[in-house]
Amino acid sequence: MAIDGGIKAIPGALPTFRDASGRSLGAEELTQLKDVIESGSLSFLSGKKTGEFERQFAALYGVEQAVSVSSGTAALHTAVAYLNPEPGDEILVSPITDMGSVIPILAQLAVPVFVDIDPQTQNMDPVKLEAAITPRTKAILVTHIYGNPADMDAIMAIADRHGLFVIEDCAQAHLATYKGRLCGTIGHVGCFSFQQSKHMTTGDGGMVIANDDNRFGRELRQCSDKGWPRKAGGRDHLFLALNYHMTELQAAVGIAQLAKLRGMVDARRQSAFKLTAALEGSGVTPTRILPETTGVFFFYTFRISQESIKVSTADFVKALVAEGIDCFLGYPGKIPLYRYAVVKDARTFGTSGFPYTLPGVENGARFQNPVCPEAEQACLETVCIWWNECFTDTHVEQIAQAIRKVLAAYAA
Numbered sequence: 354m355a356i357d358g359g360i361k362a363i364p365g366a367l368p369t370f371r372d373a374s375g376r377s378l379g380a381e382e383l384t385q386l387k388d389v390i391e392s393g394s395l396s397f398l399s400g401k402k403t404g405e406f407e408r409q410f411a412a413l414y415g416v417e418q419a420v421s422v423s424s425g426t427a428a429l430h431t432a433v434a435y436l437n438p439e440p441g442d443e444i445l446v447s448p449i450t451d452m453g454s455v456i457p458i459l460a461q462l463a464v465p466v467f468v469d470i471d472p473q474t475q476n477m478d479p480v481k482l483e484a485a486i487t488p489r490t491k492a493i494l495v496t497h498i499y500g501n502p503a504d505m506d507a508i509m510a511i512a513d514r515h516g517l518f519v520i521e522d523c524a525q526a527h528l529a530t531y532k533g534r535l536c537g538t539i540g541h542v543g544c545f546s547f548q549q550s551k552h553m554t555t556g557d558g559g560m561v562i563a564n565d566d567n568r569f570g571r572e573l574r575q576c577s578d579k580g581w582p583r584k585a586g587g588r589d590h591l592f593l594a595l596n597y598h599m600t601e602l603q604a605a606v607g608i609a610q611l612a613k614l615r616g617m618v619d620a621r622r623q624s625a626f627k628l629t630a631a632l633e634g635s636g637v638t639p640t641r642i643l644p645e646t647t648g649v650f651f652f653y654t655f656r657i658s659q660e661s662i663k664v665s666t667a668d669f670v671k672a673l674v675a676e677g678i679d680c681f682l683g684y685p686g687k688i689p690l691y692r693y694a695v696v697k698d699a700r701t702f703g704t705s706g707f708p709y710t711l712p713g714v715e716n717g718a719r720f721q722n723p724v725c726p727e728a729e730q731a732c733l734e735t736v737c738i739w740w741n742e743c744f745t746d747t748h749v750e751q752i753a754q755a756i757r758k759v760l761a762a763y764a765a
């Protein structure tokens with residue numbers, strides 16, 4: 354094996370989202386950017402690209418409005434601010450997602466309540482979700498993890514039964530579908546990220562989509578625009594909200610990327626299916642994608658039964674990396690989100706410990722240390738390969754060969 358000084362299964366570098374090798378960025382983006390620079394307007398206030406990008410995104414998703422923002426975290430914060438929870442209200446969220454799903458809840462002084470995952474799909478388990486609901490629960494923030502659609506029928510039924518608002522976190526799930534419907538259009542609000550590694554990129558950036566507006570007495574767009582009711586003309590600030598504007602430069606790249614999105618997503622899917630076929634019978638178990646859904650493979654993830662290899666999955670991953678696969682163990686890392694300092698130690702607002710110590714939040718520390726055994730296990734056992742739209746059949750064959758080589762060398 355390469356880790357022992359042998360020859361790498363993958364001789365060259367694989368395409369990566371980190372540079373031009375694995376990003377479909379080119380003439381189309383440059384043309385759009387040139388327009389912006391020549392116009393002299395880098396802000397949505399005077400430019401045309403942000404509005405155009407929003408209209409195109411809304412049309413693609415078949416929704417009434419799309420609000421462009423500066424990141425996926427900003428998109429999710431805009432959605433939580435739109436809901437306008439009371440301080441100490443609870444929002445259900447998965448411990449297996451990016452911290453960008455949790456920060457907006459804390460920033461709005463609501464309490465993230467972590468719900469354990471289904472070990473097969475790694476999305477929130479609907480049974481545990483319903484069991485976690487209390488009179489203070491206001492919303493479900495559901496991430497379609499790795500691009501695998503969550504069980505939206507079950508989640509929406511629970512939300513309806515309990516009158517909860519549903520925010521779909523589609524940061525990893527562009528064009529994913531659940532029973533023929535696009536993820537992001539099933540809940541009340543859908544949030545997207547265009548960060549460098551995502552299915553389409555503007556470097557950083559995000560989008561919030563919805564059909565619903567002013568449900569809680571504030572317009573969605575105002576929630577990322579300082580509470581400013583610009584349509585009314587003049588200056589006013591109706592409530593506390595941040596400035597999360599996307600720039601014209603990001604929107605210009607976004608327009609060009611959006612035109613390529615279908616192709617980029619399809620490419621990821623086709624190559625992922627080829628890897629699954631190539632690994633058939635090898636002993637690895639890819640993360641389950643629910644029937645009647647379209648998974649869009651942000652990562653390609655799988656587990657290996659501990660009985661089949663004589664090393665830990667951590668050592669297995671080290672060997673894969675040495676063979677040339679861009680992969681890592683456990684998402685978001687080796688521990689679920691609630692074990693990071695911001696949650697565990699409530700490093701939030703000064704030394705207050707808010708929201709966990711707010712009046713009316715009973716025994717707040719229990720929210721900082723939830724019991725999510727499936728999430729814990731997933732972090733220790735899930736192999737996450739950075740998947741890429743530029744992988745060719747040869748790349749996929751090389752990846753499969755590398756995995757089979759390491760499996761054989763470490764077979765129990």
Ligand SMILES: Cc1ncc(COP(=O)(O)O)c(C=O)c1O
Binds near residue numbers: 426427454524548558
């Ligand atoms: C599932 C998920 N949610 C939220 C985010 C936050 O997005 P951003 O990094 O654009 O703020 C990300 C991005 O990493 C993500 O993968």
